[in-house]
Amino acid sequence: MTSLAQLSRFMRRLSLLFSAVLVVAYLGFNLAVVYAPGWLSAPIMEGTIISRGIVMAILLIIGAVAATSLFVRLLNRRGDVLLEAIRKERRS
Amino acid sequence: MSNGANWSAISMFVLFVGATLVMTYIAARRSRTTDEFYAAGSRFGGAANGLAISGDYMSASTFLGISAMVYAFGFDGILYSIGGTVGWPIILFLIADRLRNLGRYTFADVASYRLDRVSMRGISAAGSLAVITLYLLTQMVGAGALVEVLFGLPYEVAVTLVGILMTLYVTFGGMLATTWVQIVKALLLLFGGTVLALLVLAEFDFSLGKLLEAATVTHALGGAIVGPVGSIDDPITALSLGLAFLFGPAGLPHVLMRFFTVPDAHEARRSALYSTAIIGYFQIVVFFIGLGAIVILAQHPEAKTATGALIGGGNMASVHLAGALVGDLFMGFISAVAFATILAVVAGLTLAASSAVSHDLYAHIIRHGRATDKDIMRIARITPLFVGLIAIGLGILFKGQNVAFLGLLALSIAASVNFPILVLAMFWRGLTTRGALWGGAVGLVVAITLVVLSPAVWVVVLGNQSAPYPYDYPTLFSLAAALLTTWIVSITDRSARGDTDRAGFDKQEERALLGKMADG
Numbered sequence: 001m002t003s004l005a006q007l008s009r010f011m012r013r014l015s016l017l018f019s020a021v022l023v024v025a026y027l028g029f030n031l032a033v034v035y036a037p038g039w040l041s042a043p044i045m046e047g048t049i050i051s052r053g054i055v056m057a058i059l060l061i062i063g064a065v066a067a068t069s070l071f072v073r074l075l076n077r078r079g080d081v082l083l084e085a086i087r088k089e090r091r092s
Numbered sequence: 093m094s095n096g097a098n099w100s101a102i103s104m105f106v107l108f109v110g111a112t113l114v115m116t117y118i119a120a121r122r123s124r125t126t127d128e129f130y131a132a133g134s135r136f137g138g139a140a141n142g143l144a145i146s147g148d149y150m151s152a153s154t155f156l157g158i159s160a161m162v163y164a165f166g167f168d169g170i171l172y173s174i175g176g177t178v179g180w181p182i183i184l185f186l187i188a189d190r191l192r193n194l195g196r197y198t199f200a201d202v203a204s205y206r207l208d209r210v211s212m213r214g215i216s217a218a219g220s221l222a223v224i225t226l227y228l229l230t231q232m233v234g235a236g237a238l239v240e241v242l243f244g245l246p247y248e249v250a251v252t253l254v255g256i257l258m259t260l261y262v263t264f265g266g267m268l269a270t271t272w273v274q275i276v277k278a279l280l281l282l283f284g285g286t287v288l289a290l291l292v293l294a295e296f297d298f299s300l301g302k303l304l305e306a307a308t309v310t311h312a313l314g315g316a317i318v319g320p321v322g323s324i325d326d327p328i329t330a331l332s333l334g335l336a337f338l339f340g341p342a343g344l345p346h347v348l349m350r351f352f353t354v355p356d357a358h359e360a361r362r363s364a365l366y367s368t369a370i371i372g373y374f375q376i377v378v379f380f381i382g383l384g385a386i387v388i389l390a391q392h393p394e395a396k397t398a399t400g401a402l403i404g405g406g407n408m409a410s411v412h413l414a415g416a417l418v419g420d421l422f423m424g425f426i427s428a429v430a431f432a433t434i435l436a437v438v439a440g441l442t443l444a445a446s447s448a449v450s451h452d453l454y455a456h457i458i459r460h461g462r463a464t465d466k467d468i469m470r471i472a473r474i475t476p477l478f479v480g481l482i483a484i485g486l487g488i489l490f491k492g493q494n495v496a497f498l499g500l501l502a503l504s505i506a507a508s509v510n511f512p513i514l515v516l517a518m519f520w521r522g523l524t525t526r527g528a529l530w531g532g533a534v535g536l537v538v539a540i541t542l543v544v545l546s547p548a549v550w551v552v553v554l555g556n557q558s559a560p561y562p563y564d565y566p567t568l569f570s571l572a573a574a575l576l577t578t579w580i581v582s583i584t585d586r587s588a589r590g591d592t593d594r595a596g597f598d599k600q601e602e603r604a605l606l607g608k609m610a611d612g
Contacts, residue, residue: 007605011189012519018185023338026178030330033171033320040167041319049304051318057170058376061177065372068181072365075189076358086606 003085100424115272116265123266130197131352132267138359142366147274148440156407162382163409166317173375179341184364190518192360193607199348200452206596208525215532217452219509220345224445226502232487233495235434241404242427251487258438259480270439277436284429289377291417292384307386332565336503343506346444385409392416446475497548508535508570521597524582524590531578538573542566
């Protein structure tokens with residue numbers, strides 16, 4: 001496989017994987033709001049008022065930002081290696 | 093404060109306007125070519141552009157609207173905070189790289205890369221202008237009402253002022269001035285929001301538990317506010333709203349065009365990363381502000397009317413909170429920031445409209461790519477004038493109307509017309525011009541039809557008894573219809589154009605991955 005085809009496949013897989021995880025997590029949370037409001041309202045542990053729903057909501061926002069950062073890191077690392085390989089192939 | 097002018101707010105706002113007009117003057121000397129006008133010469137870095145993107149998106153509805161939702165319903169408000177965040181990673185995961193590598197000034201550049209130039213530019217420009225008009229209208233009506241309350245200025249004066257300022261920024265300063273306005277506004281908003289949230293948390297020893305405890309004691313709904321209280325209570329709404337939030341931002345023309353202000357895909361990625369982080373951070377800040385307002389405004393009867401409602405309406409929760417925690421000066425600052433926010437958003441929309449008209453419709457469809465830079469610039473500078481006039485006219489025409497559904501419609505059209513065209517053109521070899529046109533048209537028609545038949549229009553605006561489409565959001569059905577139509581029409585497309593479309597994919601993919609390296 002050429003480096004260009006490898007880069008194309010790598011980026012597609014990465015895009016699809018990260019998007020799918022985010023879509024499932026977010027839509028899943030929205031459906032939990034509809035089907036399991038009682039579970040979400042329950043406290044995260046005994047003796048606190050902080051609910052599972054609020055913790056999950058904040059984690060979803062932080063998780064979305066963390067996933068973005070991870071995606072950029074993975075793409076920069078692997079993508080730059082492949083780009084360099086392509087550059088070399090084209091020169092020769 | 094709804095009677096008479098609020099001078100501390102007005103003077104701070106005048107300071108902001110003065111500063112932005114100086115920026116526009118400086119930018120004007122560097123906005124003479126189309127490349128400068130549409131993309132600020134593509135010289136911005138990822139951090140600055142990320143800040144500007146968040147400035148473009150964090151509208152008054154994010155700041156005032158979501159804190160008001162938290163104030164009114166507690167947990168249910170945070171559902172909109174999550175929604176406002178999740179669209180940004182999607183932009184990075186699916187489109188940022190390819191968008192930058194394939195386009196120059198508008199997302200129509202990308203949609204028409206291998207597909208038929210005239211048809212694709214036509215439908216992309218139509219999708220863009222539909223979204224922009226709807227957004228502009230909601231922003232103008234919101235601005236007029238807000239300024240009436242914040243500054244004590246008459247509605248018509250406020251709408252006209254917003255219209256004139258946005259036209260000035262864009263006509264003279266182009267993308268450079270618009271970007272600077274977005275950045276300044278984003279910084280002011282982040283500063284004001286952070287201070288407000290810190291002041292709230294300081295009242296509760298920086299403990300979320302104590303803050304929530306106090307909120308449940310004060311709030312009319314009591315302990316129920318830590319969980320869902322029913323603003324989203326059926327699966328169709330949960331999914332439709334979810335899909336609009338996920339894929340709407342990736343179809344907003346004024347957001348997409350910001351990705352052309354950076355030099356390459358690498359900086360486009362960083363733009364998306366910074367904007368996601370800033371927007372996510374701000375959404376959490378807004379949640380704390382809303383919770384704080386529940387507790388603190390309960391001790392401030394001067395912020396409320398005799399019936400216990402907030403003076404100026406629910407949207408004023410964060411503004412009153414600033415007054416209660418610090419005093420009039422900070423309240424004025426937050427008011428000025430709220431107005432600056434609207435101004436920056438409408439400037440971004442106006443620039444996107446100018447690009448769609450001058451670059452897509454005029455340069456490529458009317459003049460078939462043979463217009464000179466000077467000709468295009470003339471159209472690009474005249475368009476904001478018309479946009480300003482139309483926006484002022486619509487703003488005054490719709491005074492006092494409930495236009496919230498138009499914002500929903502705009503995001504739904506972005507998610508079910510612009511987004512599928514863009515992402516399928518980028519990723520699916522089988523997409524043909526005919527498929528994209530049919531899919532886009534079906535997405536548009538279904539989205540508009542369902543919104544008209546929904547309670548927000550059919551019952552509230554048209555005064556009927558019950559709505560044929562009982563949900564507020566059309567996206568689940570409009571996006572599905574658009575995708576299905578695009579797929580069926582594309583795979584059955586036996587035209588010569590269809591063969592050319594599919595054959596062009598490999599060359600497009602090379603350019604999408606390599607950017608300028610693909611040329612040399």
